[in-house]
Amino acid sequence: MKQIFQHGPISPSFISESIAKHATKTEIGAHNIFLGQVRADLIDGKEVVAIAYTAYEEMALEKMHNIREEIFDKYALTCMHVHHSLGVVKTGEICLFVFTSSQHRKAAIEACTEVVERIKIELPIWGKELFDDQKYQWKINQ
Template structure:
């Protein structure tokens, strides 16, 4: 199970129990009517005949926090959101484990789908988080993020 390092980052996989706790806090927020949760997990991609078994994530944490703060501020300016949580793994995460979560809530559902998609894409393209794909034979290569 992953260890929470700060408000965003976990060492290892993001535990389902932690996500259940976050979701559970919304029972008492009576003005919120809709939520979206994007969860990214490590896939067993095949690359040049080798299968990914894990991804080892690293980040430049202080720069990542600043960029995430900027993305958050701009999302709240653009959309009528109630809340936004972002969690990401660092260190090794095995295939099938959760490594990235974006949780968005608002009074109504109308804007949260578009907001969530935009936030996810901005994080993937702008925040200094790097993934090294580890193959079954323990060889590796740096992951290149692509759209979608």
């Protein structure tokens, strides 16, 4: 099973390096990328300053493996990469990076969209929204 978790935010340099590695894969004609960024939401007059992510890692990795297999069966993908943060990610930082590649754009776009939706619904990953007043609430995925 592929590891999808990393501690802290996903850096722009990691994202650009991931994209650059695909330049030699000349059978690829399309990439689709989703970047999830922590928002500075205002909730009941309090501003979110970060999200602390936790997960039931073993179960999440197993579920992600199954999702990956199903997506490759459904779409003509060349490759798919998923990276999700654990720990504290501040507002403005990237917490989710999904990158799909295929010969043609439709498969890359549709697969990426489905993977993101399934991650949000099916993986046991939780976010605790941290506020500027040192309080928190558990995030509801939307």
